[in-house]
Amino acid sequence: TGGGCAVCSKLTSVAFPDWAYKAESSPGSRQIQLWHFILELLQKEEFRHVIAWQQGEYGEFVIKDPDEVARLWGRRKCKPQMNYDKLSRALRYYYNKRILHKTKGKRFTYKFNFSKLIIVNYPLWGVRAPSPPHLLCQLAFFFFFFFFGTGIQSRGVLPLGYFPSPFSFFYFESESC
DNA sequence: AGCGGAACGA
């Protein structure tokens, strides 16, 4: 069912669905989710040749090497039989959840719905890193995306590379298969 | 390449 997060609700007066705030991949918590993993790869320069942000629109990314992304995802989930066909099916389930959508006409290109993702996840950020600077930054982003929504055109004001950094708290290198 | 139904499972 819908569910709701007490902390989120206090900060925003809105109850979010379960998937939105149960974002942790920390020990004892739930497993990593695919869109976290995608964000993680996007964040690291060493994977630029595999997956990268697309210039032009915020949140849009291109999978340059589908086989490699699938291999990496399979390794993380201990699913050696993973391939792009299966991975892309998982991505397609995000369409209805409004986490992602497909950029039509552009091969291997998808776009994050950042307005939704960041709004629902930034309150969580405050729980984990409640220091004043973080809170301020978090609130700034919150209102930025609240008012500007998802269809923001990149004008070079905010470098694309800066974008995924707020998500770094999601990820913890770990685990072996 | 991309889509979405169906069965399945942890």
Next chain:
DNA sequence: TCGTTCCGCT
């Protein structure tokens, strides 16, 4: 619930 696996269709 979030994929994984498989697959027919476009």
